[in-house]
Amino acid sequence: MTRTVLCRKYKEELPGLDRPPYPGPKGEDIYNNVSKQAWDDWQKHQTMLINERRLNMMNAEDRKFLQAEMDKFLSGEDYAQAEGYVPPSQ
DSSP: OOOEEEOTTTOSEEEBOSSOSSSHHHHHHHHHHOBHHHHHHHHHHHHHHHHHTTOOTTSHHHHHHHHHHHHHHHHTOOOOOOTTOOOOOO
């Protein structure tokens, strides 16, 4: 049976993650309040931000920026977009 959570981002009951994505309280919070769909969407957006903004994960400021954007994204707040990105038409 699939574990479900009330997703903080999408505001509905959706399948949850299989395990916490981070150690400690932040990972537990994401595990308990973020759906697998929201986490997968964040992973895609994170990759786009890293590539388009040329973020260096060795740089503490870039990691801090990405962490703040993850918190905004998963909470359903306004978050940074890749400049000039136009989503593909469906």
